[in-house]
Amino acid sequence: MNVFGDLLSGFGTVLTPEYLLYAAIGVTLGTFVGVLPGIGPALTIALLLPVTFSLDDPIGTFIMFAGIYYGAMYGGSTTSILLNTPGESASVATAIEGYQMARRGRAKAALATAAIGSFVAGTISTLLLSLFAQPVAKLATTFRAADYFALALLAMVAVTALVGRSLVRGLLSLIFGLFLGVIGIDGLTGQARFTFGTMELLEGIDVVVVIVGLFAIGETLFVASRMHHLPEHVTPLESGAGNHKSWMSRDDWRRSWAPWLRGTAVGFPFGALPSGGADVPTFLSYTYEKHRSKNREQFGKGAIEGVAGPEAANNAAFSGVLVPLLTLGIPTSATAAVMLAAFQIFNLQPGPQLFDNSPELVWALIASLYVGNVLLLALNLPLIRVWVKVLQIPRPILYAGILVFATLGVYASTGSVNQVFIAYGIGVIGFGMRHFDFPIAPVILGLILGPMMELQFRRALVLSNGDLTVFVSRPLTAILLALVVVALLVPYLPRIVARLRGRPAESKRLTFAEDD
Amino acid sequence: MNRRTFAATAAVALLATATAGCQKDTAGGGSAEYPSKTLQLMVPAAPGGGWDLTARTMQKTMTDGKLLDQPVEVYNVTGAAGTIGLAQLVSKNKGDAHHLMVMGLVMVGGVVANKSPVKLDQVTPIATLTAEQEVIVVPANSKYTSLEQLMADAKANPASINWGGGSAGGTDQILVGLLAKAAGADPKAMKYVAYSGGGEAKAALLAGDLTAAVSGQSEFKDLVSAGKVRALAVSGTNGVDVGEGKPAKTIKEQGLDVELMNWRGVVAPPGISDADKTAVTAFIDKLHSSSGWTDAMKAQGWEDFYKSGDEAAAYFTAENERITSVLTDIGLG
Numbered sequence: 101m102n103v104f105g106d107l108l109s110g111f112g113t114v115l116t117p118e119y120l121l122y123a124a125i126g127v128t129l130g131t132f133v134g135v136l137p138g139i140g141p142a143l144t145i146a147l148l149l150p151v152t153f154s155l156d157d158p159i160g161t162f163i164m165f166a167g168i169y170y171g172a173m174y175g176g177s178t179t180s181i182l183l184n185t186p187g188e189s190a191s192v193a194t195a196i197e198g199y200q201m202a203r204r205g206r207a208k209a210a211l212a213t214a215a216i217g218s219f220v221a222g223t224i225s226t227l228l229l230s231l232f233a234q235p236v237a238k239l240a241t242t243f244r245a246a247d248y249f250a251l252a253l254l255a256m257v258a259v260t261a262l263v264g265r266s267l268v269r270g271l272l273s274l275i276f277g278l279f280l281g282v283i284g285i286d287g288l289t290g291q292a293r294f295t296f297g298t299m300e301l302l303e304g305i306d307v308v309v310v311i312v313g314l315f316a317i318g319e320t321l322f323v324a325s326r327m328h329h330l331p332e333h334v335t336p337l338e339s340g341a342g343n344h345k346s347w348m349s350r351d352d353w354r355r356s357w358a359p360w361l362r363g364t365a366v367g368f369p370f371g372a373l374p375s376g377g378a379d380v381p382t383f384l385s386y387t388y389e390k391h392r393s394k395n396r397e398q399f400g401k402g403a404i405e406g407v408a409g410p411e412a413a414n415n416a417a418f419s420g421v422l423v424p425l426l427t428l429g430i431p432t433s434a435t436a437a438v439m440l441a442a443f444q445i446f447n448l449q450p451g452p453q454l455f456d457n458s459p460e461l462v463w464a465l466i467a468s469l470y471v472g473n474v475l476l477l478a479l480n481l482p483l484i485r486v487w488v489k490v491l492q493i494p495r496p497i498l499y500a501g502i503l504v505f506a507t508l509g510v511y512a513s514t515g516s517v518n519q520v521f522i523a524y525g526i527g528v529i530g531f532g533m534r535h536f537d538f539p540i541a542p543v544i545l546g547l548i549l550g551p552m553m554e555l556q557f558r559r560a561l562v563l564s565n566g567d568l569t570v571f572v573s574r575p576l577t578a579i580l581l582a583l584v585v586v587a588l589l590v591p592y593l594p595r596i597v598a599r600l601r602g603r604p605a606e607s608k609r610l611t612f613a614e615d616d
Numbered sequence: 617m618n619r620r621t622f623a624a625t626a627a628v629a630l631l632a633t634a635t636a637g638c639q640k641d642t643a644g645g646g647s648a649e650y651p652s653k654t655l656q657l658m659v660p661a662a663p664g665g666g667w668d669l670t671a672r673t674m675q676k677t678m679t680d681g682k683l684l685d686q687p688v689e690v691y692n693v694t695g696a697a698g699t700i701g702l703a704q705l706v707s708k709n710k711g712d713a714h715h716l717m718v719m720g721l722v723m724v725g726g727v728v729a730n731k732s733p734v735k736l737d738q739v740t741p742i743a744t745l746t747a748e749q750e751v752i753v754v755p756a757n758s759k760y761t762s763l764e765q766l767m768a769d770a771k772a773n774p775a776s777i778n779w780g781g782g783s784a785g786g787t788d789q790i791l792v793g794l795l796a797k798a799a800g801a802d803p804k805a806m807k808y809v810a811y812s813g814g815g816e817a818k819a820a821l822l823a824g825d826l827t828a829a830v831s832g833q834s835e836f837k838d839l840v841s842a843g844k845v846r847a848l849a850v851s852g853t854n855g856v857d858v859g860e861g862k863p864a865k866t867i868k869e870q871g872l873d874v875e876l877m878n879w880r881g882v883v884a885p886p887g888i889s890d891a892d893k894t895a896v897t898a899f900i901d902k903l904h905s906s907s908g909w910t911d912a913m914k915a916q917g918w919e920d921f922y923k924s925g926d927e928a929a930a931y932f933t934a935e936n937e938r939i940t941s942v943l944t945d946i947g948l949g
Binding site for chain 2: 146240241242243244245285286287288289290292299300302303424428429430431432437440441444447449450451452453454514515516559562563565
């Protein structure tokens with residue numbers, strides 16, 4: 101089949117004033133909703149589902165949904181960068197360096213690299229989706245439970261850089277996240293764990309609630325506690341002349357383009373894996389950039405690579421997620437699950453035959469992704485100027501607002517007052533962690549990867565009747581686990597080599613969790 | 617326009633609408649007394665699932681078909697197979713006939729498996745609306761071509777069959793338990809791996825982790841018609857087409873006495889008056905007999921599974937007993 105011909109006709113469908121309007125509405129709506137902590141794209145699309153009933157236009161609906169997704173993701177990074185309050189797990193990695201950049205008056209550059217990086221990654225990954233959807237889907241369905249376990253383990257080992265300055269503090273944070281992850285009904289046996297007999301905890305603690313608690317509420321409490329030691333408001337703009345015109349300096353471009361491409365390379369395949377999603381690749385991208393950057397000393401103090409990479413990975417993952425959704429009907433993220441429901445409302449069944457049965461819709465959807473990307477860039481680059489003004493709002497008002505929206509967000513996404521209390525409880529813990537200098541990101545990491553590792557490990561063992569050789573009997577699993585060993589050993593390699601040669605170790609460990 | 621003329625005009629307009637309604641549809645018959653204020657419809661699960669789709673389809677049919685003059689609000693209370701929503705309906709909405717909840721077989725199982733302190737017999741049953749059959753599928757390259765072969769092996773060597781489907785204690789696992797029981801195998805020995813949602817189970821079946829997957833009939837339709845998986849049986853009274861272009865064989869036709877419908881229905885809070893109960897039931901009756909509902913069911917591929925009033929109440933009780941017993945056999949009760 102001629103992919104480009106199909107894609108061209110897709111563009112033909114999308115590039116009408118009506119559909120462009122849908123895309124613009126989607127992007128704008130998504131951006132504004134994404135700015136609210138706790139309300140992610142999945143919830144927005146879910147809330148809009150009834151509206152689409154009455155639209156009765158599948159193509160328009162999906163164009164709008166794609167716009168919402170991109171917009172919400174971008175909105176999420178905006179708050180991560182400006183206020184250290186990521187709205188969902190995929191923006192947590194962005195917050196680490198982005199907020200530091202904003203604090204140093206580099207908010208414009210951070211927002212710009214996020215927007216342009218999203219655009220670059222979105223465009224490339226959409227191209228990959230158009231060209232390789234079918235073969236990638238085939239590859240993704242060769243992953244078995246044992247492979248997922250190995251992959252999760254690899255991700256866990258690879259992102260240890262998030263642990264930060266103190267290994268003990270980092271590991272404690274990670275363990276706290278792992279603990280939060282096991283609360284609730286155990287997926288395999290249906291047994292309740294750590295619920296203390298309450299109904300509310302049966303479903304576990306939603307990662308959104310944890311993120312809003314740790315970041316938005318924790319940050320607010322922290323800022324409130326040191327109100328009198330902080331300047332009136334954050335420097336919104338870099339001092340010095342000439343910076344008001346351009347968003348990114350030549351140096352920023354030079355440091356951003358490679359992370360954009362690498363982020364795309366990580367994000368797309370991870371999104372395509374059934375069980376993927378956008379969060380793991382953003383952490384992987386962050387770690388990788390930190391690991392190989394020439395400006396490693398800037399990490400933790402606002403390195404632009406740490407924003408460019410994760411943002412690209414985040415956007416690329418969405419096109420990845422569409423691969424199994426469109427070709428096999430397998431949703432791999434919350435947003436994809438809601439979109440699957442939307443497909444079914446229009447009586448369309450995504451799967452191997454969707455490309456043959458409804459080519460017009462599929463290619464229009466793919467074309468709308470390109471259009472959404474362009475619109476997002478067109479809307480957001482000029483808006484950066486406006487967003488940065490947020491930082492000029494006096495702190496008490498700004499953080500009161502964050503608190504209101506955080507509360508609203510949790511309530512809207514869970515519909516439960518108890519979850520709001522849980523978020524505040526976690527917020528107090530987040531305040532304590534900040535006060536005692538514990539890193540926050542490992543909590544999210546443990547919460548996401550922990551349950552995945554545990555579930556897949558046990559699944560693999562149940563399926564193999566408890567035979568542990570299942571983890572080495574297939575090449576894919578064995579290779580992934582070998583990579584885990586390599587990732588663990590590499591930092592110590594210089595020392596081992598030195599000792600083998602009978603010399604005292606001259607250099608310390610290589611890079612993974614070094615002081616920064 | 618002063619208030620009195622406005623009221624008069626409104627009344628005339630209403631009368632006109634009512635008369636027009638009568639002429640078109642004698643069963644509908646003008647503006648009913650129920651609902652007299654905003655109708656709240658609780659979905660005890662996340663947006664996008666089966667209950668959510670049911671509730672939103674009800675909302676659309678009621679509004680589009682002008683079955684009521686009041687707005688309908690759908691809201692979601694997520695968690696634990698709907699038992700959190702159930703607890704909320706019982707504690708917060710007692711006696712409020714304008715507060716209905718969508719539920720179904722999954723909740724019956726959830727109450728048992730989660731040892732929910734709030735039981736289903738505490739709410740007021742209104743009706744069952746729709747049902748979907750379950751389908752049992754194997755990969756296209758599987759050695760199993762009939763349910764009989766699969767169950768023979770499941771009985772002789774339970775460890776050799778990897779069953780997969782939705783959450784622990786849900787419809788899919790209940791069906792595996794019922795099948796084992798009917799085939800004379802030990803329900804507890806069945807190796808069932810729970811996945812969150814049909815997508816994950818689909819991927820696991822294609823990747824070769826599973827011997828057989830159990831799911832709602834529509835879930836595997838596309839993979840069946842693409843020849844990637846093979847349907848062995850469906851769980852209803854009459855076979856339905858699950859993607860082969862002809863009705864699949866039922867479990868009963870293959871010699872096992874098992875029928876399981878993943879039904880969905882509506883309940884009201886406890887403590888509503890008999891008059892209210894009659895009014896709510898009449899309103900749902902009206903929804904069910906509307907042409908919009910028939911069209912919606914057809915579009916969604918739902919089977920009509922309508923029982924209301926006492927018939928619904930009796931069915932709830934019977935299902936409760938059957939599900940509790942099989943979940944106890946599996947070891948989840």
